[in-house]
Amino acid sequence: MPNDRMxxxxxxxxxxxxxxxxxxxxxxxxxxxxxxxxxxxxxxxIEIYGGLIAALFAGLGVWLGLRLTRPRETVVVREVVVxxxxxxxxxxAEVEAMGLTPRELEMLELVAVGLSNRExxxxxxxxxxxxxxxxxRVFDKLGASRRTQAVQRARQLRLIA
Amino acid sequence: MPNDRMxxxxxxxxxxxxxxxxxxxxxxxxxxxxxxxxxxxxxxxIEIYGGLIAALFAGLGVWLGLRLTRPRETVVVREVVVxxxxxxxxxxAEVEAMGLTPRELEMLELVAVGLSNRExxxxxxxxxxxxxxxxxRVFDKLGASRRTQAVQRARQLRLIA
DNA sequence: CCCGAAATCATCCCTTCGGGTGACGCGCGG
DNA sequence: CCGCGCGTCACCCGAAGGGATGATTTCGGG
Numbered sequence: 432m433p434n435d436r437m438x439x440x441x442x443x444x445x446x447x448x449x450x451x452x453x454x455x456x457x458x459x460x461x462x463x464x465x466x467x468x469x470x471x472x473x474x475x476x477i478e479i480y481g482g483l484i485a486a487l488f489a490g491l492g493v494w495l496g497l498r499l500t501r502p503r504e505t506v507v508v509r510e511v512v513v514x515x516x517x518x519x520x521x522x523x524a525e526v527e528a529m530g531l532t533p534r535e536l537e538m539l540e541l542v543a544v545g546l547s548n549r550e551x552x553x554x555x556x557x558x559x560x561x562x563x564x565x566x567x568r569v570f571d572k573l574g575a576s577r578r579t580q581a582v583q584r585a586r587q588l589r590l591i592a
Numbered sequence: 593m594p595n596d597r598m599x600x601x602x603x604x605x606x607x608x609x610x611x612x613x614x615x616x617x618x619x620x621x622x623x624x625x626x627x628x629x630x631x632x633x634x635x636x637x638i639e640i641y642g643g644l645i646a647a648l649f650a651g652l653g654v655w656l657g658l659r660l661t662r663p664r665e666t667v668v669v670r671e672v673v674v675x676x677x678x679x680x681x682x683x684x685a686e687v688e689a690m691g692l693t694p695r696e697l698e699m700l701e702l703v704a705v706g707l708s709n710r711e712x713x714x715x716x717x718x719x720x721x722x723x724x725x726x727x728x729r730v731f732d733k734l735g736a737s738r739r740t741q742a743v744q745r746a747r748q749l750r751l752i753a
Numbered sequence: 754c755c756c757g758a759a760a761t762c763a764t765c766c767c768t769t770c771g772g773g774t775g776a777c778g779c780g781c782g783g
Numbered sequence: 784c785c786g787c788g789c790g791t792c793a794c795c796c797g798a799a800g801g802g803a804t805g806a807t808t809t810c811g812g813g
Contacts, residue, residue: 532789545741560792567771579739580706693759709800721762728801
């Protein structure tokens with residue numbers, strides 16, 4: 432099951448921040464004018480004035496931009512697959528190596544689900560004797576002498592589920 | 593295996609951007625002065641002037657801040673667990689429900705690995721007859737009539753690996 | 754102290770399984 | 784055409800497995 436998390440913080444609303452900065456800006460301008468009338472009666476006061484405002488608001492803008500964006504900077508998508516279906520995949524290479532024919536593998540599978548030779552014969556539409564010969568060959572190829580042993584071997588080699 | 597990706601883009605260097613914005617600011621101030629000398633000979637031109645600069649640089653700052661931060665805004669951590677060992681855990685509740693005794697479960701496990709009654713007897717230091725009685729009870733409790741069937745049932749109920 | 758669950762072993766009987774051997778038909782490739 | 788692998792079936796025999804029943808011991812709880 433995927434698990435997503437996104438960081439977010441409460442803090443002041445956007446509306447109140449705009450209001451605050453507006454007032455701050457107004458106050459700043461008034462302050463600057465006052466300063467100018469006091470002791471900034473220079474020729475190029477206009478450049479200094481503009482430069483100050485520019486620098487201040489640029490910094491403010493950067494800070495504001497950062498602050499507004501920050502909550503989005505850690506979008507973490509964590510995807511964890513827990514014990515999926517893990518569908519069985521037959522190890523065909525091993526089947527080949529063991530020299531098992533399709534029919535033999537089929538019989539082996541039926542043995543694995545706990546059927547008797549008689550039941551297997553019925554399900555595969557062949558005689559019980561045929562099942563026995565097939566299984567004999569299977570046991571021989573897998574090096575098993577009992578059906579439970581054959582099933583165990585086949586499972587280890589991923590021949591059957 | 594975890595797989596991390598972080599978006600990044602080439603673009604202009606920070607140094608060249610600062611230079612660019614500095615020149616832009618200088619040019620802007622010159623432009624504003626020119627405009628003022630042409631037709632902005634008002635009483636409150638100083639407020640308009642400052643406001644314009646403030647607004648422009650604030651916007652510039654916001655844009656700059658956003659631009660600098662943007663590359664970090666998509667940090668995606670994708671963690672995928674690929675069907676690990678998935679160690680076997682016995683379903684003890686089911687064992688209880690089946691009424692299997694420890695000894696019976698032990699015998700069942702030995703059957704599952706393909707051993708004959710004789711081999712099981714040797715491994716558990718009991719007589720073959722004992723193994724048979726234990727297994728008889730197991731088959732009875734699991735509703736099985738053959739050892740392969742019992743193994744299959746036990747596997748489904750997660751009584752054995 | 755007795756009961757009952759669990760573990761142990763045994764004996765009888767029948768079924769199932771596994772090994773060995775032989776045989777027949779079919780299709781494919783040398 | 785012949786050989787070979789595959790699938791099919793049959794018979795025999797001994798070993799293994801499974802069902803039923805009974806007996807003994809040990810241990811823990813009522």
